[in-house]
Amino acid sequence: MRIIASTLSVILSLWACTCLPAQVPVSVPVIPAPQEAHLTDKSFNKKYLDRIQYDRDLTLPAEAYVLEIKKNRIVVRSSDEAGRFYAQQTLAQLSSADVMHCGVIKDAPRYAWRGFMLDEARHFHGKEKVKELLDLMARYKLNRFHWHLSDDQGWRVEIKAFPELTQIGAVGDYTDANAAAKFYTQDDIREIVAYAAERHIEVIPEIDMPGHASAFNRTFPDLAFGSRTVNPENEKLYEVLNQVIKELADIFPGRYLHIGGDEVSGEGWKERQKGFELRHSAAVRAAGKTPIVWDDAIDSDLDPETTIIHWWRADHPESLEKALASGYQTIVSPWDPFYLDYIQDARCKEGHLAWKQYVNGLDEIYNYPLSADEHIIGVQANLWTERVVTSDRLDYMVFPRLIALAEKAWSSSLDYNDFLQRLEGELRYLDFRQVYYFDFRDFSRHPEPLK
Numbered sequence: 342m343r344i345i346a347s348t349l350s351v352i353l354s355l356w357a358c359t360c361l362p363a364q365v366p367v368s369v370p371v372i373p374a375p376q377e378a379h380l381t382d383k384s385f386n387k388k389y390l391d392r393i394q395y396d397r398d399l400t401l402p403a404e405a406y407v408l409e410i411k412k413n414r415i416v417v418r419s420s421d422e423a424g425r426f427y428a429q430q431t432l433a434q435l436s437s438a439d440v441m442h443c444g445v446i447k448d449a450p451r452y453a454w455r456g457f458m459l460d461e462a463r464h465f466h467g468k469e470k471v472k473e474l475l476d477l478m479a480r481y482k483l484n485r486f487h488w489h490l491s492d493d494q495g496w497r498v499e500i501k502a503f504p505e506l507t508q509i510g511a512v513g514d515y516t517d518a519n520a521a522a523k524f525y526t527q528d529d530i531r532e533i534v535a536y537a538a539e540r541h542i543e544v545i546p547e548i549d550m551p552g553h554a555s556a557f558n559r560t561f562p563d564l565a566f567g568s569r570t571v572n573p574e575n576e577k578l579y580e581v582l583n584q585v586i587k588e589l590a591d592i593f594p595g596r597y598l599h600i601g602g603d604e605v606s607g608e609g610w611k612e613r614q615k616g617f618e619l620r621h622s623a624a625v626r627a628a629g630k631t632p633i634v635w636d637d638a639i640d641s642d643l644d645p646e647t648t649i650i651h652w653w654r655a656d657h658p659e660s661l662e663k664a665l666a667s668g669y670q671t672i673v674s675p676w677d678p679f680y681l682d683y684i685q686d687a688r689c690k691e692g693h694l695a696w697k698q699y700v701n702g703l704d705e706i707y708n709y710p711l712s713a714d715e716h717i718i719g720v721q722a723n724l725w726t727e728r729v730v731t732s733d734r735l736d737y738m739v740f741p742r743l744i745a746l747a748e749k750a751w752s753s754s755l756d757y758n759d760f761l762q763r764l765e766g767e768l769r770y771l772d773f774r775q776v777y778y779f780d781f782r783d784f785s786r787h788p789e790p791l792k
């Protein structure tokens with residue numbers, strides 16, 4: 342009897358080994374963390390990585406995917422191309438681990454807007470750097486590239502009706518007011534927009550008005566009001582801006598145009614700004630785009646149905662509250678802690694000068710408490726480049742903080758310690774791509790580039 346019982350238990354345990362799902366949960370080496378993952382301790386044979394079956398499943402939401410990894414084949418289900426693309430990004434990360442486990446991943450983003458902003462007005466970084474950034478954004482499932490293309494130091498986009506905007510306005514940068522003109526031609530822009538679209542990234546240009554407009558004012562002194570603001574009472578201003586909007590709407594096929602609106606103050610400006618924003622945003626809508634404004638324009642009475650507010654003033658929480666209560670779709674980018682021009686570690690020397698005491702660390706970005714308000718359409722990290730001249734410094738300020746932001750934007754449940762463990766694999770990937778990231782594990786490994 343004893344022999345029969347023990348033989349039976351051996352047979353049962355063998356059966357369990359071969360037929361039941363393994364009981365050992367396996368952690369998922371993917372950033373951003375997927376919504377749901379059930380990996381087993383069985384391994385997938387990587388020589389079958391090209392055996393992927395793609396099925397359309399219209400029951401899944403936009404950008405979502407289901408990934409089934411069987412022993413020698415993979416099935417991907419999604420309702421759209423973006424979901425399929427994100428399954429491929431997940432697979433790229435899974436397959437770079439030594440062992441790739443079988444199992445099922447069900448994934449969908451928390452937010453529709455997962456953004457990164459690059460300021461190319463203060464210092465121009467060029468097409469190849471932008472493409473590198475787009476590659477890395479795609480790996481972490483970021484989908485909005487906000488391109489700050491005008492500011493006091495430079496106007497960086499060709500406008501065919503006004504060649505003087507780049508002949509004059511593109512001269513200079515934050516370091517050298519006489520630096521040779523640097524800007525993107527319309528062909529460059531089309532190339533980048535197409536490159537981004539292949540990676541499911543929408544590009545949103547920003548032309549910052551009515552403040553931060555010195556480069557525009559150098560080109561059109563008659564339209565200026567002081568040195569940094571345009572004159573909203575001059576009719577000719579709207580003729581020029583409407584032509585700019587028309588050309589931008591043509592070269593940027595996306596849904597949005599960012600019209601700036603930040604940091605204008607002084608005698609009478611509140612009313613002036615309101616008049617300007619109402620008229621300028623109407624022209625953007627007439628060109629078929631949704632205007633986005635920085636939250637400084639919250640009191641300009643823009644239509645909540647057709648305007649997006651971009652909240653950045655962490656020191657003005659009431660502005661976010663007003664945006665949400667008024668029903669505006671809102672993007673959340675508080676400078677504390679989502680601005681990547683601030684230092685990320687107390688040992689760093691160079692960062693936003695006026696506010697050097699603020700350290701926007703990896704953990705602060707990751708753990709920033711987000712309201713559950715349904716009007717928040719997403720989050721975004723911004724890099725202002727007054728003090729970012731070189732490509733190495735750009736990398737250093739952006740990575741790995743942008744990866745923390747990406748997980749915040751995509752994943753519904755967040756665990757910082759688990760994120761740090763998964764980040765190890767991604768830092769190896771950044772090494773492989775020769776990204777000069779801030780290595781918080783060993784401060785001396787990539788010394789801080791000061792320019």
Ligand code: ACM
Nearest residue numbers: 603604635653676
């Ligand atoms: C901003 O940081 N001035 C939008």
